[in-house]
Amino acid sequence: MPEKMVSAQIDVFRHDSAAGGAPRYQRFTLELPPHTPVLTALLRIRAEQDPSLTLRYSCRSAICGSCAMQINSKSRLACQTPIGPEIAEHGRIVIEPMRNQGGVRDLVVDQTSFWEAYDRMRPHLITDPLRPMPEGRETSMTPAQVEQFRETPRCIACAACYSACPAVEADASFPGPMALAKLYRFVVDPRDQARQDRLLRIQTEGLWLCLRCHLCTEACPKDVRPSERIRDLKEMAIAAQGGTERGSRHAIGFKQNIRERGQLNEMKLVLQTDGILGAVGQAGQGFKIWRKKPEISKKPRRIEGIEEVERIYEELDPKPKGDR
Amino acid sequence: MGAGLAGQRAALAAVEARRDVAIISKLHPLRSHSGAAQGGINAAVGKEDSVDTHIYDTVKGSDYLGDQDAIEFFCREAGPTVVEMEHYGTIFSRAEDGSLARRPFGGQGFPRTIYAADRTGLALLQALWERLGTEHFTLYQEWDLTNIVVREGRVQGIVAFDRRTGQFEGIAAKSVIVATGPAGRIYGRTTNAHTCTGDGVAAAYDAGALLKDLEFVQFHPTALLESGILITEGARGEGGILKNVLGERFMGKYAPHVLDLASRDVVSRAIVTEVREGRGFPGDFVHLELMHLGKERIETRLQEICDFCRNFAGVDPVVSPIPIFPAQHYMMGGVGTNIRGETNIAGLYAAGEAACVSIHGANRLGGNSLLETLVFGKQAGLAAAAHAASASAPELNDSDVADAEAPVRRMMSRTDGEDPQAIRTAMQQTMDRYVGIYRTEADLLEGLRQIRAIQKRFEQVRVVDRSNVYNLNLTDALETGHMLELAEVIVVGAFARTESRGAHSRVDYPSRDDAHWMRHTLARKTPEGPNLTYAPVGYTRWEPKERVY
Numbered sequence: 100m101p102e103k104m105v106s107a108q109i110d111v112f113r114h115d116s117a118a119g120g121a122p123r124y125q126r127f128t129l130e131l132p133p134h135t136p137v138l139t140a141l142l143r144i145r146a147e148q149d150p151s152l153t154l155r156y157s158c159r160s161a162i163c164g165s166c167a168m169q170i171n172s173k174s175r176l177a178c179q180t181p182i183g184p185e186i187a188e189h190g191r192i193v194i195e196p197m198r199n200q201g202g203v204r205d206l207v208v209d210q211t212s213f214w215e216a217y218d219r220m221r222p223h224l225i226t227d228p229l230r231p232m233p234e235g236r237e238t239s240m241t242p243a244q245v246e247q248f249r250e251t252p253r254c255i256a257c258a259a260c261y262s263a264c265p266a267v268e269a270d271a272s273f274p275g276p277m278a279l280a281k282l283y284r285f286v287v288d289p290r291d292q293a294r295q296d297r298l299l300r301i302q303t304e305g306l307w308l309c310l311r312c313h314l315c316t317e318a319c320p321k322d323v324r325p326s327e328r329i330r331d332l333k334e335m336a337i338a339a340q341g342g343t344e345r346g347s348r349h350a351i352g353f354k355q356n357i358r359e360r361g362q363l364n365e366m367k368l369v370l371q372t373d374g375i376l377g378a379v380g381q382a383g384q385g386f387k388i389w390r391k392k393p394e395i396s397k398k399p400r401r402i403e404g405i406e407e408v409e410r411i412y413e414e415l416d417p418k419p420k421g422d423r
Numbered sequence: 424m425g426a427g428l429a430g431q432r433a434a435l436a437a438v439e440a441r442r443d444v445a446i447i448s449k450l451h452p453l454r455s456h457s458g459a460a461q462g463g464i465n466a467a468v469g470k471e472d473s474v475d476t477h478i479y480d481t482v483k484g485s486d487y488l489g490d491q492d493a494i495e496f497f498c499r500e501a502g503p504t505v506v507e508m509e510h511y512g513t514i515f516s517r518a519e520d521g522s523l524a525r526r527p528f529g530g531q532g533f534p535r536t537i538y539a540a541d542r543t544g545l546a547l548l549q550a551l552w553e554r555l556g557t558e559h560f561t562l563y564q565e566w567d568l569t570n571i572v573v574r575e576g577r578v579q580g581i582v583a584f585d586r587r588t589g590q591f592e593g594i595a596a597k598s599v600i601v602a603t604g605p606a607g608r609i610y611g612r613t614t615n616a617h618t619c620t621g622d623g624v625a626a627a628y629d630a631g632a633l634l635k636d637l638e639f640v641q642f643h644p645t646a647l648l649e650s651g652i653l654i655t656e657g658a659r660g661e662g663g664i665l666k667n668v669l670g671e672r673f674m675g676k677y678a679p680h681v682l683d684l685a686s687r688d689v690v691s692r693a694i695v696t697e698v699r700e701g702r703g704f705p706g707d708f709v710h711l712e713l714m715h716l717g718k719e720r721i722e723t724r725l726q727e728i729c730d731f732c733r734n735f736a737g738v739d740p741v742v743s744p745i746p747i748f749p750a751q752h753y754m755m756g757g758v759g760t761n762i763r764g765e766t767n768i769a770g771l772y773a774a775g776e777a778a779c780v781s782i783h784g785a786n787r788l789g790g791n792s793l794l795e796t797l798v799f800g801k802q803a804g805l806a807a808a809a810h811a812a813s814a815s816a817p818e819l820n821d822s823d824v825a826d827a828e829a830p831v832r833r834m835m836s837r838t839d840g841e842d843p844q845a846i847r848t849a850m851q852q853t854m855d856r857y858v859g860i861y862r863t864e865a866d867l868l869e870g871l872r873q874i875r876a877i878q879k880r881f882e883q884v885r886v887v888d889r890s891n892v893y894n895l896n897l898t899d900a901l902e903t904g905h906m907l908e909l910a911e912v913i914v915v916g917a918f919a920r921t922e923s924r925g926a927h928s929r930v931d932y933p934s935r936d937d938a939h940w941m942r943h944t945l946a947r948k949t950p951e952g953p954n955l956t957y958a959p960v961g962y963t964r965w966e967p968k969e970r971v972y
Contacts, residue, residue, distance in 0.1 A: 115890055115892055116892065117890065117891065117892040118890060118892070134737060136735070142617075145844065145895070146842075146844040146845075146848070150842055150843075150844065150887060150888060150895075150896040150899065151887065151888035151890065151894075151895075151896055152895075153893050153894075153895050154895075156617060157450060157454055157456070157616040157617055157618045158454075158456065158458075158459050158616040158617075159616070159617060159650065159652070160459065160650070160652045160653075160731060160735065161730065161731075161734065162458055162459050162542070162545060162727070163450075163454040163455075163456070163458060163459065163616060164453070164454055165450070165454050179734050179735075203587065203892065203893055204890070204892045204893045207893050210451075214451075218556070222553050222556065223512065223553040223554060223556055223557050224510075224511065224512040224553070224554075232510045235503070235506065236506060237505075237506050237509040237510075237515075237522065237523050238509060238510070239520075239521035239522070240517050240521055241517060241519070241521050242516075242517050242518075242519060244517075245514065245516065245517050248514055252514045252539065252540075252542070252545075252546060252549070253542065253545075253726075253727075255453075255458070255545070256451075256453050256454075284514075288512070288514075290510075290512065321730075
């Protein structure tokens with residue numbers, strides 16, 4: 100049975116960085132079945148209307164990671180996004196290059212910073228010559244140990260997460276979700292001998308810059324869930340090293356505050372995060388807040404029902420490791 | 424040239440031999456098509472399995488066109504190769520006892536396919552790139568190859584251009600390794616990525632290399648209907664079954680012993696026969712059923728397949744059958760090499776799907792191609808490194824670059840002429856129609872006539888995009904030219920081979936003819952088209968027998 104066609108209005112970002120000139124949006128109209136992937140539509144445009152339309156693509160089956168782009172303002176793989184729902188929701192399809200990476204031409208971006216962040220994670224097994232791999236046979240690893248990688252082996256390095264990440268946008272030193280998910284993959288690998296060193300280093304190399312917005316997990320076409328793995332890295336870093344960094348001290352203090360009183364003691368949290376000298380440095384900021392919200396200077400009471408909070412803590416974390 | 428598994432493994436071997444190595448690829452290495460391989464990698468490593476059985480299965484699978492000496496070497500290297508990749512960091516699926524998990528694959532007497540869920544290629548590609556990343560080499564990323572320069576009977580280097588600038592450059596080299604993968608996009612209906620266009624194989628052919636057995640084209644039995652996206656043989660390895668419109672498990676008629684796990688050529692022909700005889704579903708397809716395996720097994724062992732079916736075919740394999748039909752999948756042929764990756768040109772090597780050793784002969788077994796990329800990638804890298812250690816300095820001149828650039832400038836300056844994509848589509852339609860699973864003399868003659876007419880059209884190809892930055896219109900043109908050369912070699916070889924063997928099925932010559940045709944086709948480029956000669960098959964101890972599954 101022939102499928103009903105939809106009229107797809109596709110507005111594509113066009114720009115050649117070498118040729119200069121202002122970027123523009125070019126409108127293309129095609130008749131296509133609604134399940135057609137955006138990539139197929141763009142290739143139809145190249146074949147039938149404008150062969151100069153430029154994009155990266157290869158496998159068309161969501162395994163090579165080439166065709167990530169902004170589709171109606173979301174970072175997605177063009178090959179895995181059908182046009183029908185996009186048109187139903189937005190009336191048209193706006194195609195733009197990924198964010199957080201400089202433009203080269205049309206939808207092709209410069210991925211240098213993305214790959215450099217990946218390289219900074221030392222993405223390879225680091226082994227100890229004193230503990231060599233078993234001679235002539237595989238390392239033993241149980242299915243339960245393989246489980247520990249979670250979904251990180253599925254990562255196709257498409258950079259959709261990197262494009263969606265507001266922390267990357269705010270601070271170029273943040274490695275981004277993909278690189279951190281890759282780091283997690285090595286930290287949990289029983290063959291890797293640099294777990295402690297990796298956790299120690301990442302604490303000062305951007306781990307705590309993650310905003311926990313989970314936009315990376317939403318953007319990931321392979322369900323790698325980078326934000327959850329970043330959370331795991333934070334927990335492992337605290338468990339291994341305790342509060343060595345502002346980020347980890349903040350997390351520890353936050354958790355303690357809530358456990359003790361059911362609400363934040365913001366003065367104390369500043370002290371816990373930044374120490375006495377750091378807190379003095381933030382006195383001006385504190386004064387400004389105090390003028391608007393004088394109650395922050397009071398020591399907060401234990402909230403009613405604090406026993407319930409305690410029960411939640413016991414339930415989730417019966418033997419606290421990192422915060423004692 | 425090429426940064427998939429074969430190219431990377433060759434580079435690693437050459438770097439470890441302390442040579443100055445560059446990798447050139449039109450894709451970032453992690454985007455290579457090796458990453459799309461799903462099912463697994465064969466190695467007879469368990470106590471119950473034996474290397475001899477792996478050898479025998481491969482010889483039989485090849486329909487006795489594989490070189491037995493090469494196959495023996497290949498299968499013996501399998502265990503160490505897989506262990507090495509595990510030590511490099513590959514995350515394989517595991518058995519409860521902590522060893523590497525194995526699944527049964529088609530045409531093999533033992534479950535010896537080691538896997539990483541249904542993304543084994545990706546797992547290997549990641550681990551190898553991570554391992555290679557600890558070494559020093561130069562990466563030319565997103566460069567398009569135009570020529571391999573051969574003078575005085577030996578390689579002098581290559582000419583290529585950087586997509587980012589359009590700048591042509593000569594890269595002098597004592598050794599060049601062709602590891603650019605397949606040319607599946609010669610066909611319209613293919614499991615291959617859009618970038619599988621045989622660039623290195625065509626450049627080697629232009630430079631005088633002999634292409635071996637190109638007429639042997641594997642059609643994978645189970646590809647999604649509309650997109651041609653691959654559904655791994657692992658799906659049948661896990662217990663998936665094929666059914667026709669009558670609900671019959673029809674493989675019983677074609678392969679009574681192993682049913683759905685017969686060799687790929689056998690299963691593909693069975694599906695086409697069912698459809699031709701009216702037992703396909705309306706729209707010409709059959710069903711692959713997984714439902715009986717249960718949700719958990721499907722979603723853990725065949726996770727990517729679930730996503731493919733749900734995203735690209737709108738079916739959920741947990742509750743519905745998957746509509747499938749065969750699609751072009753693999754080229755058994757390629758640049759002819761020996762087991763060291765050496766070609767007929769000094770300094771020129773080939774490995775992986777771009778090469779033909781031959782271990783796959785007339786039909787490749789599932790799980791042998793990933794193994795091939797690693798085993799022979801390493802051999803080619805070692806041989807290339809050894810050659811480079813002793814060869815004198817190569818000579819690449821400005822005129823080599825100018826000669827390579829001139830035809831490109833002509834394409835870009837034409838004011839009329841045809842778009843390369845229209846020409847590519849015409850080629851694909853011809854190959855799908857006339858050079859598919861079942862072949863006849865009349866069809867092949869018509870196919871050849873059409874391919875030559877399309878080559879004529881290509882002489883007037885026009886690149887309308889004049890930009891020097893990431894000019895995909897130009898890439899389209901170069902790739903189409905490469906594929907048209909190889910398409911001609913496929914058709915000419917298929918026309919000449921008047922027998923049926925493995926994936927090459929001549930309706931007019933339905934039997935295998937060992938007396939005349941147990942030999943390799945070698946094609947050399949001449950101005951009149953491919954000149955064919957033949958070479959004997961390497962034989963050790965496996966007497967040709969009728970191939971029954």
